[in-house]
Amino acid sequence: MTLIKTKIGRRAFIKNTSLASGGLVLGFSFLNSCKPEQAKEMAVREMPKEWFEMNSYLKIGDNGLVTIYTPNPEFGQNIRTSMPMLVAEELDVDWNNVLVEQAPYHEEKYGFQFTGGSRGISARWQPLRMAGATAKHMLKEAAAQTWQVPVAEITAEAGVLRHAATKKSAGYGEMASVAATLDVPEEVPLKEVKDFKLINNSQKNVDAKSIVTGVPLFGMDIQKKGMLIAMIEHPPAFGMTLKSVDGAAAKAMPGIKDVVTIKSFKDGYEKGGFDTNAFPELVAIVGNSTWEVMQAKKKLKVEWQPISAYTETIAGFRGKETRNVPAGLESTTAHKSKMEALAAKPGKMVRKDGNPDAAFKKAAKILERSYSAPFLAHNNMEPLNAFAHVEGDKVKIAAPIQIPSLIVPTLASSLGIPKENIEMDLPRMGGGFGRKAYAHFVVEAALISQKVNAPIKLVYSREDDMTNGIYRPAYQATYRAAFDENNNLTALHVKAGGVPESPLFANRFPAGAIDNYMAEEWVVDSNITIGAFRAPRSNFMAGAEQAFLDEVAEAMGKDPIQFRLDLLKRAKENPVGEENDYDAERYAGVLELVREKSAWKENDATRHRGVSAYFCHNSYAAHVLDLKMENDKPVVEKVCCAIDCGVVVNPDAAINMAEGAITDGVGNAFFGELTFEDGVPQKNNFHQYQMIRMKEAPKEIDVHFVQNEIDPTGMGEPPFPPIFGAVANALYKATGQRHYEQPFVKEKKVVG
Amino acid sequence: MALFNLNINGKTQEIDVDPNTPMLWVLRDHLKLVGTKYGCGIAQCGACTVHLGNNAVRSCQLPVSSIGEEKVTTIEGLSENGDHPVQKAWLEVDVPQCGYCQAGQIMTAAALLEKNPNPSDSEIETAMNGNICRCGTYIRIKKAVKMAAGAAANS
Ligand code: FES
Ligand code: FES
Numbered sequence: 037m038t039l040i041k042t043k044i045g046r047r048a049f050i051k052n053t054s055l056a057s058g059g060l061v062l063g064f065s066f067l068n069s070c071k072p073e074q075a076k077e078m079a080v081r082e083m084p085k086e087w088f089e090m091n092s093y094l095k096i097g098d099n100g101l102v103t104i105y106t107p108n109p110e111f112g113q114n115i116r117t118s119m120p121m122l123v124a125e126e127l128d129v130d131w132n133n134v135l136v137e138q139a140p141y142h143e144e145k146y147g148f149q150f151t152g153g154s155r156g157i158s159a160r161w162q163p164l165r166m167a168g169a170t171a172k173h174m175l176k177e178a179a180a181q182t183w184q185v186p187v188a189e190i191t192a193e194a195g196v197l198r199h200a201a202t203k204k205s206a207g208y209g210e211m212a213s214v215a216a217t218l219d220v221p222e223e224v225p226l227k228e229v230k231d232f233k234l235i236n237n238s239q240k241n242v243d244a245k246s247i248v249t250g251v252p253l254f255g256m257d258i259q260k261k262g263m264l265i266a267m268i269e270h271p272p273a274f275g276m277t278l279k280s281v282d283g284a285a286a287k288a289m290p291g292i293k294d295v296v297t298i299k300s301f302k303d304g305y306e307k308g309g310f311d312t313n314a315f316p317e318l319v320a321i322v323g324n325s326t327w328e329v330m331q332a333k334k335k336l337k338v339e340w341q342p343i344s345a346y347t348e349t350i351a352g353f354r355g356k357e358t359r360n361v362p363a364g365l366e367s368t369t370a371h372k373s374k375m376e377a378l379a380a381k382p383g384k385m386v387r388k389d390g391n392p393d394a395a396f397k398k399a400a401k402i403l404e405r406s407y408s409a410p411f412l413a414h415n416n417m418e419p420l421n422a423f424a425h426v427e428g429d430k431v432k433i434a435a436p437i438q439i440p441s442l443i444v445p446t447l448a449s450s451l452g453i454p455k456e457n458i459e460m461d462l463p464r465m466g467g468g469f470g471r472k473a474y475a476h477f478v479v480e481a482a483l484i485s486q487k488v489n490a491p492i493k494l495v496y497s498r499e500d501d502m503t504n505g506i507y508r509p510a511y512q513a514t515y516r517a518a519f520d521e522n523n524n525l526t527a528l529h530v531k532a533g534g535v536p537e538s539p540l541f542a543n544r545f546p547a548g549a550i551d552n553y554m555a556e557e558w559v560v561d562s563n564i565t566i567g568a569f570r571a572p573r574s575n576f577m578a579g580a581e582q583a584f585l586d587e588v589a590e591a592m593g594k595d596p597i598q599f600r601l602d603l604l605k606r607a608k609e610n611p612v613g614e615e616n617d618y619d620a621e622r623y624a625g626v627l628e629l630v631r632e633k634s635a636w637k638e639n640d641a642t643r644h645r646g647v648s649a650y651f652c653h654n655s656y657a658a659h660v661l662d663l664k665m666e667n668d669k670p671v672v673e674k675v676c677c678a679i680d681c682g683v684v685v686n687p688d689a690a691i692n693m694a695e696g697a698i699t700d701g702v703g704n705a706f707f708g709e710l711t712f713e714d715g716v717p718q719k720n721n722f723h724q725y726q727m728i729r730m731k732e733a734p735k736e737i738d739v740h741f742v743q744n745e746i747d748p749t750g751m752g753e754p755p756f757p758p759i760f761g762a763v764a765n766a767l768y769k770a771t772g773q774r775h776y777e778q779p780f781v782k783e784k785k786v787v788g
Numbered sequence: 789m790a791l792f793n794l795n796i797n798g799k800t801q802e803i804d805v806d807p808n809t810p811m812l813w814v815l816r817d818h819l820k821l822v823g824t825k826y827g828c829g830i831a832q833c834g835a836c837t838v839h840l841g842n843n844a845v846r847s848c849q850l851p852v853s854s855i856g857e858e859k860v861t862t863i864e865g866l867s868e869n870g871d872h873p874v875q876k877a878w879l880e881v882d883v884p885q886c887g888y889c890q891a892g893q894i895m896t897a898a899a900l901l902e903k904n905p906n907p908s909d910s911e912i913e914t915a916m917n918g919n920i921c922r923c924g925t926y927i928r929i930k931k932a933v934k935m936a937a938g939a940a941a942n943s
Pocket of ligand 1: 825827830831835836846
């Protein structure tokens, strides 16, 4: 057994009763007021008369029912099931007796409530199991004291405590009142992987019943007494800001209460990395109902003006960064020529191994290819929204956001209200994909509420959501490979950049596998806001790199899987450089597994297959994708996928997520694109922005996990990036032409 | 403003709204039936799908004044206890990820099976193509539709 000191985590196990703000969990809570279906079913089994709190993550009822507070906000990766599973595993309680509640934002009790970066499970892996294990220990302790026997002789299983020698037994509910008064132990044993009963056994989504019956769960569904609806009007183009507004005609429309302007940042406020906001000055219109506000919005008379260029310092995760934001109205064509100009010049050298210049000079053959991808909009099905009620110096928020803690300082500053006075509930997000990490819309909602002195729900229309984006940047990468006269790969050169962010990961494969290697990057400044989008940067680099490696393998006359495995063997046995950020053996592991499971054959002429593998978010994923052309359109017949993300907590849910990542990747590789003209996004709704639909989705997806006992690593993002490479490589097999420019399908015809 | 008597989920509801108000907002804002979702407002995503009589329709493009006596069914009224064969199949397959699109998917699927109890793969694809799932649960949706069709055939 692993003994884990609880010291570091003890603050997290603080009990509500010992906190000044201890009433929070039971206080203002949207999620309590419209209890999901799950609770109703529980009620059949009867709710307890009294609850006993063991720590901030769980309480036990006098009848043995357990409520687990799941700390991180849910956006579809099913952590509202898998996180409580971690607690329940160590608590040794019957999963059927577990009720899941969403914890509100509360840093002291729940730590960093961050949904993103595929970090949920890995960050909570130990703390949540400790929450369960310490509670179980306290229950055993209570039984030992009650029965006057040594605690070491007490066993716990499925919610029942037993003492074999005296044949005594009691349910957790019976011991909970005593256990809750005991101290949290200093050390607790955690289970070995082989002893897991719940973890690695598929459990159904705890919210599925609520979802399929239409129970209110999402931010957008929030209804409060006296709540008004607010919408915003933002500048029509990036590079523009508010000049003046005449709201008289709008205000005269039926159901309209007010037209106000808001300013999202106090002058001089030092922004954090997630305070990205192209349009801090906005017009807001507030009324009784969404439709009325939408109609009145059309009557607003607003004048906009160009922004001036500025430089700002951002306090991001990686310390302070300087951002240059140019003035002007940008267009995709201009971006492209700037990108090409920078790609043609030497970039900033990030890594250099051996002597690549000499190797290229000496090369018998050089292969050079460039890859590009456009801006992408997140297009979550639930548009941005937030509920806010500012009453004097008290703030109540309920909003679908990925990182509540990071918006609190901005809220406090912009509202002029102390941080401690901000309460926040975390309703389910109807998709996030990175976009809901940038919670400017929460600040907007709070400022509007403060101005109109009423509870409001800010609702973005689809058009607002798509055109006020924090987009996946446009990227370009040029790869060069040098070969000697025997057709051996002697050097590799990657130069990558984007608007306005470089996608380069200089220390990722194939770095470490090639003697002569160099990686350079460049950036084009822009006033178009960009941010995290499922597997940031990887979502482009994987496709470019894996398509290039396919061409290199072909040039060398090698099987593409074997070629990659050969490189990984080199990286494992005799790595070049010390900074390589991947584990070559685990990388090879997913390729070997996908080779086996897809029944891969060298030079398989029976179908058009593409392979691709990538490492990101500490996990490894490989795909083999089969594609055929039907009426000039690509049809993905099957994707076979192998993933190494360590221990898989909830396998069927992880498979669901992998299926989603693959489908999302195929969709974006085929169709994803947002262009700009004079600062104006050229698409504003789904009649223009093509999303993958059922007809274009892969017909079959077959997901396999590498079985090991490694602590869980990322899962939501890793299967996404490599799919772009698998699509490109299979398209080549199906059409005979390489595809370098995303999206691959334009005007319903494959670009060849 | 005008008064309308609507038959929603088997109950008569009286509301006073602008006749142009789409059913989507009547349901969500006025009747607090928020199971029907807003996704695009222009009949492109299917999140707002309800049944008008036996047909699946996009409520974001359906003015309240056009309803008349026709029965409206929303996700909340699809079944008494969430046990419509399509809902049961959805639970069995554990379809949802974020879940935001799923009410619309279920309403479209239920209307399809009402008309065509045994749809082929391509009939399912055609019927479901108007419903976007950003999370990419299409494989599971198709599986659940087939399961529901099978369950209905066996009962
Ligand atoms: S909201 Fe009606 S189809 Fe999208
Ligand atoms: S489950 Fe998220 S949009 Fe379909």
